[in-house]
Amino acid sequence: MAAFSTDKHGVAQKPRLMDEVRAKIHAKHYSRRTEESYTCLNP
Numbered sequence: 081m082a083a084f085s086t087d088k089h090g091v092a093q094k095p096r097l098m099d100e101v102r103a104k105i106h107a108k109h110y111s112r113r114t115e116e117s118y119t120c121l122n123p
Contacts, residue, residue, distance in 0.1 A: 098119060105119075
């Protein structure tokens with residue numbers, strides 16, 4: 081799962097949805113083309 085990032089005050093923020101989707105795609109070793117297809121709905 082995607083790691084949490086911090087804002088300028090050092091407060092942890094939840095990963096954005098598309099970042100989570102990409103992380104799961106990479107974890108399952110899907111191809112770049114599959115990633116493009118799955119994430120093409122949001123530019």
